[in-house]
Amino acid sequence: MSAPLRPRVPRRALHGVLLLDKPVGLSSNDALQKAKRLMRAEKAGHTGTLDLLASGLLPLCFGAATKFSQASLDADKRYTATLRLGQTRAGGDLEGEVLRERPVAVTPDAIAAACARFSGLIKQVPPMHSALKKDGKALYEYARAGIEVERAPRQVTIHAIDILSWAPEQHQLVLDVRCSKGTYIRTLAEDIGELLGCGAHLSALRRTASGGLDLADAVTLDQLAALTEPERDTLLRRPDCLLADQPEVRLPANEAARFLQGLRRRTPLADADAVRVYGPEPAAFLGSAHITAGELIADRLLSPPEVQALLQS
Known part of the structure; x- marks a missing residue:
């Protein structure tokens, strides 16, 4: 049944x-x-x-x-990353098999120097266990089949790496990492371990902020x-909480209606790659746009019913 x-x-x-x-x-x-x-x-x-x-x-x-x-x-993103020094694993995290064990003889000063070395604009080779695609196929699919493909280095920005704790007995290092989009924290963990001469893998990761x-x-x-x-x-x-770091543009009612139709509007404002646009009411979020040569040009617009739904919520 x-x-x-x-x-x-x-x-x-x-x-x-x-x-x-x-x-x-x-x-x-x-x-x-x-x-x-x-x-x-x-x-x-x-x-x-x-x-x-x-x-x-x-x-x-x-x-x-x-x-x-x-x-x-x-x-930009922010993470709490836990590294296990002295042990490298397939895939760079706790899930992979152990590939190599090495003694750990590092000082807090050496750890701080290694973190400083990877701060700023750096290049990373994407890990095989990632969703990045090669010839229309995700890298992790190749990895699961035991195939390693060549990956070009990608440029990312590490804004800051702060050491939260270091437990020598457990070989456990906990870092606070602030970085640009596209940063692979498992790759960062492996690179820090190699610079310290003992290897490392990422044993835990927690995202603490996004924008x-x-x-x-x-x-x-x-x-x-x-x-x-x-x-x-x-x-x-x-x-609009997703756009909170973008400048705000407020339009009068007649201009707001035209903007919602996708029409370009003249503005005295300076050029900007991205702005968030509102109608006359403080809560009347209309969408996102950019400003070029004195014109406000819509990028993503809410529909009039969506604007009304947000005003009523």
């Missing part, structure tokens, strides 16, 4: 950003789907994956906010499940 079908949960239009604290062992997409079901949202997407073995901040976009997810993808969004404001799936629906709704942030 077949199992009874579950009743279909009605979905609803939601617009906003939920800051989720993703647990270890759950994929970013699985975390998204669980949150989407709890929120009963019609449309949702995340802003860049966290590995299965990583935890921490995963901004989830609902409805109109999905239009601006790229801003979060492009934003102006902070893990301190995030909620776990268990916490989300324990709330009532109205309480869950109060956790949604406005879509």
Whole structure:
């Protein structure tokens, strides 16, 4: 006898950003789907994956906010990275088999010097266990098949590396890393280990910030499940929180209506690669744009119903 079908949960239009604290062992997409079901949202997407073995901040976009997810993808990131010195593993993290063991004889000064060496503008060779594609196929697919392919170095920026703790007995080093998008922390861990002469792998990783969004404001799936629906709704942030580091442009009502139609508007403002645009009401977020040669040019626009929904929320 077949199992009874579950009743279909009605979905609803939601617009906003939920800051989720993703647990270890759950994929970013699985975390998204669980949150989407709890929120009963019609449309949702995340802003860049966290590995299965990583935890921490995963901004989830609902409805109109999905239009601006790229801003979060492009934003700087911050991580707490735990390195195990003296041991290198396949794939550069705790999941891979041990490849080599070496004695660890490092000083705090040597660790600080190694971290300083990798601060600033650096080049990284992407790891084989990554989602970067080669000939239309993700590198991790090659890695699972035992195939290693040549990868070109990529330029990234490490804004700062601060040492949070060093436990010599456990060979455990914990770092606070602030970096640009596209930085591979497992590669950074391996490179620091090689510079110290003992090797290293990444034993734990937690994302603590993405752009102006902070893990301190995030909620776990268990916490989300324990709330009532109205309480869950109060956790949604406005879509423009993803653009908080961009200059603000405010338009009068007649100009706002034309802007929402995709028409270019004249402006005395200086050129800017990215701005967030509002109507006359303080909460009337309209979309993102850029300014070139005295013209405000729309990039991503909300629809009039989406603007109204946000004003009423």
